[in-house]
Amino acid sequence: MSDKTTIGVGMIGYAFMGRVHSQAWRNVGAFFDLPLAPRMAVLGGRSKEHTAAAAARLGWADVETDWRELVRRDDVQIVDICTPGDSHAEIAVAALRAGKHVICEKPLANTVAEAEAMVAAAASAPGRSMVAFNYRRVPAVALARRYVQEGRLGEIRHVRAQYLQDWIVDPEFPLVWRLQKDKAGAGALGDIGSHIVDAAEFVTGQHVVGVSGLMETFVKERPLAGESAGLGGCRTEERGAVTVDDAALFIGRMSGGALASFEATRFATGRKNAMRIEINGQLGSLAFDFESMNELWFSAGGGGFERILVTEPDHPYVGAWWPPGHGLGYEHTFTHEIKDFLEAVATGTDPEPSFADGLRVQRVLAAVEASAADGSRYTTVEDS
Amino acid sequence: MSDKTTIGVGMIGYAFMGRVHSQAWRNVGAFFDLPLAPRMAVLGGRSKEHTAAAAARLGWADVETDWRELVRRDDVQIVDICTPGDSHAEIAVAALRAGKHVICEKPLANTVAEAEAMVAAAASAPGRSMVAFNYRRVPAVALARRYVQEGRLGEIRHVRAQYLQDWIVDPEFPLVWRLQKDKAGAGALGDIGSHIVDAAEFVTGQHVVGVSGLMETFVKERPLAGESAGLGGCRTEERGAVTVDDAALFIGRMSGGALASFEATRFATGRKNAMRIEINGQLGSLAFDFESMNELWFSAGGGGFERILVTEPDHPYVGAWWPPGHGLGYEHTFTHEIKDFLEAVATGTDPEPSFADGLRVQRVLAAVEASAADGSRYTTVEDS
Amino acid sequence: MSDKTTIGVGMIGYAFMGRVHSQAWRNVGAFFDLPLAPRMAVLGGRSKEHTAAAAARLGWADVETDWRELVRRDDVQIVDICTPGDSHAEIAVAALRAGKHVICEKPLANTVAEAEAMVAAAASAPGRSMVAFNYRRVPAVALARRYVQEGRLGEIRHVRAQYLQDWIVDPEFPLVWRLQKDKAGAGALGDIGSHIVDAAEFVTGQHVVGVSGLMETFVKERPLAGESAGLGGCRTEERGAVTVDDAALFIGRMSGGALASFEATRFATGRKNAMRIEINGQLGSLAFDFESMNELWFSAGGGGFERILVTEPDHPYVGAWWPPGHGLGYEHTFTHEIKDFLEAVATGTDPEPSFADGLRVQRVLAAVEASAADGSRYTTVEDS
Amino acid sequence: MSDKTTIGVGMIGYAFMGRVHSQAWRNVGAFFDLPLAPRMAVLGGRSKEHTAAAAARLGWADVETDWRELVRRDDVQIVDICTPGDSHAEIAVAALRAGKHVICEKPLANTVAEAEAMVAAAASAPGRSMVAFNYRRVPAVALARRYVQEGRLGEIRHVRAQYLQDWIVDPEFPLVWRLQKDKAGAGALGDIGSHIVDAAEFVTGQHVVGVSGLMETFVKERPLAGESAGLGGCRTEERGAVTVDDAALFIGRMSGGALASFEATRFATGRKNAMRIEINGQLGSLAFDFESMNELWFSAGGGGFERILVTEPDHPYVGAWWPPGHGLGYEHTFTHEIKDFLEAVATGTDPEPSFADGLRVQRVLAAVEASAADGSRYTTVEDS
Structure with missing residues (x-):
C-alpha cells in the first residue's frame, strides 16, 4: 500500500453505523486493489471521552468533538456522515463547501427540502458525494x-x-x-x-x-x-x-x-x-x-x-x-x-x-x- | 355405509372444479365417519355425450343436460355448482327454492347484487348453503x-x-x-x-x-x-x-x-x-x-x-x-x-x-x- | 368405462396399506385412461365383522376370511397382498399358481429364500407380478x-x-x-x-x-x-x-x-x-x-x-x-x-x-x- | 487499547488461511473486550517480495523469510501456523520450545506420530496451544x-x-x-x-x-x-x-x-x-x-x-x-x-x-x- 496515494477520512458518529463504517475503512484495502489508500484520520463525536474510547477501539488516529473542526481539517479529504438524519444536511453541505468528498448515511435527509439543498451543494462542489444505501452492495x-x-x-x-x-x-x-x-x-x-x-x-x-x-x-x-x-x-x-x-x-x-x-x-x-x-x-x-x-x-x-x-x-x-x-x-x-x-x-x-x-x-x-x-x-x- | 341415510347429490359442471369435487364426493366416506352417505346421483352438463363420458369416468350414476331438470329431481338433495360465476346466482336461487342444499364454487357470484340475491334466497329457504373457499380446509x-x-x-x-x-x-x-x-x-x-x-x-x-x-x-x-x-x-x-x-x-x-x-x-x-x-x-x-x-x-x-x-x-x-x-x-x-x-x-x-x-x-x-x-x-x- | 374389459381385484389386508391401496383402486380410473377397468371384487381379512366393515367403507363388493378362498375365486384376476411380510411368500406363490396377477407390498419377503421362491413362482406362472415400492411413483x-x-x-x-x-x-x-x-x-x-x-x-x-x-x-x-x-x-x-x-x-x-x-x-x-x-x-x-x-x-x-x-x-x-x-x-x-x-x-x-x-x-x-x-x-x- | 498489554503475533503463510487469520487479528479488538491487545508483528513466507506485498496488504508490520527466525523473535509471543500440514509439527514444536504460544491450522498434522510429538511438546512447554477447527466458532x-x-x-x-x-x-x-x-x-x-x-x-x-x-x-x-x-x-x-x-x-x-x-x-x-x-x-x-x-x-x-x-x-x-x-x-x-x-x-x-x-x-x-x-x-x- 505504501506507494499508493493516501486519502484521509474523517467520520462523524460512532454508534451502530459508525462501527460498521469503521470496519469497512479498516479492511477494504486488504481485499480490494484500491486506487487510493484510505487513512482513518479523525473520528468526530460530542463527548471527548467516549469519542476517544471509540477511536481507540475502532482504529481512528485522532478525534474531534466539533464536526465543524473535523470538516475543516487538512488531513481529511473524505467526510463520512454516520449521524441521525437531522444533521445530515448541515454537515454534508458544509463538507462539500469545504471541498471534501462526502459519503452520507441514509435516508439522505429528514425532509425533501434538506435533500434538495444537499443535491444543490453537491452539484456546485468539486467533491464527490454518495448516499449509503448499502443493500445495493449485497x-x-x-x-x-x-x-x-x-x-x-x-x-x-x-x-x-x-x-x-x-x-x-x-x-x-x-x-x-x-x-x-x-x-x-x-x-x-x-x-x-x-x-x-x-x-x-x-x-x-x-x-x-x-x-x-x-x-x-x-x-x-x-x-x-x-x-x-x-x-x-x-x-x-x-x-x-x-x-x-x-x-x-x-x-x-x-x-x-x-x-x-x-x-x-x-x-x-x-x-x-x-x-x-x-x-x-x-x-x-x-x-x-x-x-x-x-x-x-x-x-x-x-x-x-x-x-x-x-x-x-x-x-x-x-x-x-x-x-x-x-x-x-x-x-x-x-x-x-x-x-x-x-x-x-x-x-x-x-x-x-x-x-x-x-x-x-x-x-x-x-x-x-x-x-x-x-x-x-x-x-x-x-x-x- | 349401508345403515346410513343416503343423500343424493347432483353436480353441475365437470371441468377442473367438477373433477375435483367428484374426487371429494367419491372418497369422503372412506376416510370420515359421516352422518350421511352421499350418493353421486346426477351430473349436469350441456353436451349429452361429453357429460355422459365425464359421468362414467368420475362416478356419477346419471346425467342431465338441463340444470333446471337436475335441480328438480327427487333423487337430488344436494346441488353442487361447479360452473363459471355467471350462472351461480340463477342456479343457486333455483336450487334453494326447490328445497335443496347448495354448495357453490367461489367467488359466490359475478356481482354484489347477484350475491345479495343468493344470500336472500338462502335466508328464506330450508336448505343449507355454502360457498366453496376450499383453502380454509387446508x-x-x-x-x-x-x-x-x-x-x-x-x-x-x-x-x-x-x-x-x-x-x-x-x-x-x-x-x-x-x-x-x-x-x-x-x-x-x-x-x-x-x-x-x-x-x-x-x-x-x-x-x-x-x-x-x-x-x-x-x-x-x-x-x-x-x-x-x-x-x-x-x-x-x-x-x-x-x-x-x-x-x-x-x-x-x-x-x-x-x-x-x-x-x-x-x-x-x-x-x-x-x-x-x-x-x-x-x-x-x-x-x-x-x-x-x-x-x-x-x-x-x-x-x-x-x-x-x-x-x-x-x-x-x-x-x-x-x-x-x-x-x-x-x-x-x-x-x-x-x-x-x-x-x-x-x-x-x-x-x-x-x-x-x-x-x-x-x-x-x-x-x-x-x-x-x-x-x-x-x-x-x-x-x- | 362401460366398454372396457373389467378385471376383478381381490385384496388381502385392510390396515394402513390396505386403506391406501383401496384409495388407488377406487380412483385410478377417474384420472388415467386405463386399458382395463378394475373391479374391487373381494377384500380378505381374518375377522368377518371387521373385514365387512372395512369393505363397506373402502368400497369392496365382497369379503373372504380365508385368503386361500380369495385366491381361488373366478371373479378375481388380480391379487393385491397388503399383509405383513411373513405371509407374502405363501400367498403370492399360491396366487401365481392359481393363474392370478399379483401385486405385493414391500419388502418382498422376510427372507431371501422366500423371495427366491416367489421369483421362481413368478417365472413359471402366466400372471404378472410386481412388488409395491411406491416411492418410485412419486x-x-x-x-x-x-x-x-x-x-x-x-x-x-x-x-x-x-x-x-x-x-x-x-x-x-x-x-x-x-x-x-x-x-x-x-x-x-x-x-x-x-x-x-x-x-x-x-x-x-x-x-x-x-x-x-x-x-x-x-x-x-x-x-x-x-x-x-x-x-x-x-x-x-x-x-x-x-x-x-x-x-x-x-x-x-x-x-x-x-x-x-x-x-x-x-x-x-x-x-x-x-x-x-x-x-x-x-x-x-x-x-x-x-x-x-x-x-x-x-x-x-x-x-x-x-x-x-x-x-x-x-x-x-x-x-x-x-x-x-x-x-x-x-x-x-x-x-x-x-x-x-x-x-x-x-x-x-x-x-x-x-x-x-x-x-x-x-x-x-x-x-x-x-x-x-x-x-x-x-x-x-x-x-x- | 493503549492501556492494554500488547502481545506480538507472528504468522507463517499468507494464502487462503493466512488471509483469513489476518482478518481476525486485525479486527478482533474492535469487537471484543480483550485482555491482551494483539500486535501484528511479523509475517513469515518464503519469498521476500511476495511476503512483503502480502504483509502490506494484510497489515503485518514486518516479514521473515525463514520461519525459524520468526519463531525466535522477541517481539513475537504468539506463533500462528497457516502452512500446509507437512510443516505443522516442525514449526509448532520449535515455537513451543522457544516459549511461544501456538495456534495451528487443522488438521493438526499429516500423521498421528507428528500429532503425538506436538502434543508432547505442548505438554512440556509453558505456552498455550490450540488447533484451529474454526467451525466450532460458528x-x-x-x-x-x-x-x-x-x-x-x-x-x-x-x-x-x-x-x-x-x-x-x-x-x-x-x-x-x-x-x-x-x-x-x-x-x-x-x-x-x-x-x-x-x-x-x-x-x-x-x-x-x-x-x-x-x-x-x-x-x-x-x-x-x-x-x-x-x-x-x-x-x-x-x-x-x-x-x-x-x-x-x-x-x-x-x-x-x-x-x-x-x-x-x-x-x-x-x-x-x-x-x-x-x-x-x-x-x-x-x-x-x-x-x-x-x-x-x-x-x-x-x-x-x-x-x-x-x-x-x-x-x-x-x-x-x-x-x-x-x-x-x-x-x-x-x-x-x-x-x-x-x-x-x-x-x-x-x-x-x-x-x-x-x-x-x-x-x-x-x-x-x-x-x-x-x-x-x-x-x-x-x-x-
Missing part, C-alpha cells in the same frame, strides 16, 4: 440487477418489496431517537422503507412514479429512554409520544409499467431483518431475503426457482473474498460501498447512489406520506 | 386459525396475503373464459383475490373494513380460443379484448386494527399456485404458502420460525388420513369441505363459509374495484 | 430417474439416501408387530431401508454391489401391545423383547462406481417420513425429501440448486391430475403404481419393480445384516 | 453444543455429518498441493473430514470410538499445476498421480452410544461448502448446514423444526456484532477463535480445541484409513 442484490440488465427477466410486471423487523413490537420498548420525528425524520418508512425503494429502483432500473399509502403508529406512547443514542437505553417511568410511523404500506407504479408493493414495519414478530424483494418479469423472476443474504432465487419460468448461492468468484464483489460456499455477512456490504466510493473519487466519476438518487427516494417517501394523509389517494412522485 | 390454514383463536399471536398487527400464478404470462396465451368479464366477472381479483380475502378473514377472525386498490391488465388483447371451456383451448389468428384484470393489489385495514396487504396476479413468473399468507401479531407470527401446503411456519418471537409439518393426528382433518409425514394434496381440501358440509346438513347448522361470508368477500372485491377506479382512494367496505 | 422421484437417463448428471459419484422416522423414539411405545422379527422380518432396515435401496437403484440405474453395515436396537424391551395389527395398540404392563433393529446404517459401492451411504432409522426425532435421496454426478446433482414430496432439487453445477415444483403437465404422472402448483399427496404414488400395473397386465409386459427387483433389494438387506454381524466387514451382494 | 454450532449441554436433546441416538464440496469434480482441475499426499497428508478425509469429526465431538460432547470406512479416488491423474500454492494455478500438459482420497465415507459409534455417519467429498456437484451436521436425540434434534451458516434448526419432537436465526444478542459470540437479523460470514469464525485463544493465553487456561483434541481427530482419521485398507472392517479408535 452481492445477491447486485447480481439481481445484473440479471435484469442482461434481459433475463424480460418486461417487468411486478415488484414486491418488504422490510420487516420486530424490535419494537413490545409496547414497553423505550422511546429511542429512531421513534422521534425531530431526530429521525420518519419511522419505519424513512429508516427501512427508504432501503427497499432504493433497492427496487436499483434492481429494476425503473423509478417509482406514483404511490398510494397507509401508515400507522400502533403504540402511541412509550417509556422514555434514559439516553437515546442507540437502539436501547435505560428506561424510566415517564412516557412520551411516538411521533413517527411504526409501519408503512404502499402500492404504486414503476416508470416501466410494473406494479409495485412496499411494506416497511418494525412489528413483524419473528422477522429480524427481512429486507425482501421479489421481481416478476415476463421471462423470469428473482427473489431475495436479507435474512439469507448469500442467496438469490431465480426462475426462468418453468416449474422452479434456483437457489443461487452467491459466493462464486464471478458474482459481484465476491472474487475478493473467500472460496465458493464461504458466505459473507452484513458488514461486507459497507466494505463494497467504500470500495466503490474510493474508485469514484479516484476516477472523478460520480458514485452511485448519488445525492440525487437519495433525493428521489426522499420524494417517494414524501409522496407516501402525502397519500396516507389524503385518504390513500394515488399520489405522483415529484420529478427530480 | 390443514395448515385451519391450524393457523386455531393458533390465532388460542391467542398465540396476541393482537394482530399485519396481514400479508398474496396469490401468485403465472399461467397467462405469455401474451399468446388465448382468451379463455376466465379472461372475459361477462363469464368470469373479474380476473385475478375475483378468481384468486377472493381466496386470499376469505383466508385472511378466516384465519384472523377479522373483516377487511377498507381498501385502497390498483388494478392492471398488462396484455390487452389475446388470441381467441377455439373453445373456452377450460384453461386451454385451440388458438386462432383472431384476437379479442381481455376484459378483466391481470393483477390486483390492495392495501387496507382489518376490523381489529391490523394493516393488510393483498396481491392477486397471474403474471408472477415461476409462481404456480403460491397462495401465501403471513400474519404478524404482538406475540407471534404465522406464514403459509400453498406451494408447500403441508407446512405452516410459526414464530413465538425470539429468533426463529418453526416449520410445522402439518401431518400430525391432532392437526385439523389429518387424523383421518395417513401417518405423520405422509402429506396430503390439493384435492383433500375439497374432501374436507364436503365432509364439513355434510355434517352441517345433517345437524341442521349453517356450514362455513356461508353465502353471507361469500357476499362479504364480494363486497371487498367491489370496494377494491371502486377504489381502483377512483385514484386508489381508500374505500370503506359496505356493511353486510 | 413424480419427483420418477423425474429424477428421467434426469439421470437423459445424462444430466453425467457419471455418478455419490448416492446419499436416508429414511428417517421417529415414531418409536419414546421407550414406552408398545411392541407392535413391526418390532417383532417373526412377523416383520426386520426393523427399520427392512421396512424403510428397503425403500431407499430400491429408490437408489431405480434413480441411478445402478445396483448396490457391496456394503458395510452397522445396526442397533436402542430400546431392547417395550410394553406389550394389546393387539398388534397397526402402528398403535393398547398397552399392558408386561414387556417383551424388541427383536428387530431400530436403526441401520450402511455404506457401499454401486455397480457404476459410485459410493453410496444409506441410513434407516425410527429414532430421528422430528423427522416424520424423511425419505431422502441425493445423487451427485460429474455434471449435476439431484436431491429429494419426501416430506416435501412435490419438490425436486437439481443442480447443473454452478452455484445453485433449482427447486423444481414437480407439478407441471410434462412431469411424470402429473398431467392426469391438477394444474401447476396444485400438489399431490402420499396416496397418489399408489394410484400411479396401480395404473402402471394395469398397463403391464394389459400389454403382457413385466411391470417394474418386478419380484426379481424385490429379491435384489432383499439380497442387499441380507448383505447388510451379514456385514453388521461380521464387524462391519465389506460384504458383496449376492448376484441375482 | 455461532450456530456453538449454540448447538449449548442445546446439547442443556439437555434439550436427551440421550443422543444419531449423528449425521457431511462435508460436501465440488471444486475438483472437473477431471481437468490441476494437481494442486491439496491433492498430493506428501504435502497435504490426506485428501477430503483430512482436509474437511477432520472438521466434521471435530464438530461432531464438540457438539455432542462424545468421542468417536470406532469406524468402518470406504475411501475412493475417482480421478487418478490430473494435469500438473504450474505452481501449487493456492487452490488454482497454471496448467501444463503433463499429468501426475493424485495421491490422496477424493472422498471418504465412514460409519461408526460414539462414546455415548450414538450411531454416526460421516462423509467428506470434493465431488458433490453443486455443494460448495456444505458442512452439515444433524443430531437426533431422544427429546430433540438439531440440524446445521454451513451454506446457511446463520441458521440452526431445532426440533423438540412434535411435527416440526424451528429455523433459529442465530443473530440474537444472547447467542454465542453474536452480542459483539450487529443487531438481530444482520448475519455474520465465514471469517467471523476465525475472529471468535482468536478471541478465545487470547483469553486463554491471558488467563493461563488451555484453549479448546487443544493439540490433544487435534490428535484425537487424527486418530479417528487414521482409523478410517486403516478400516478402508482392511475391507471396511470396524476399527477401534486408538485411545488418547
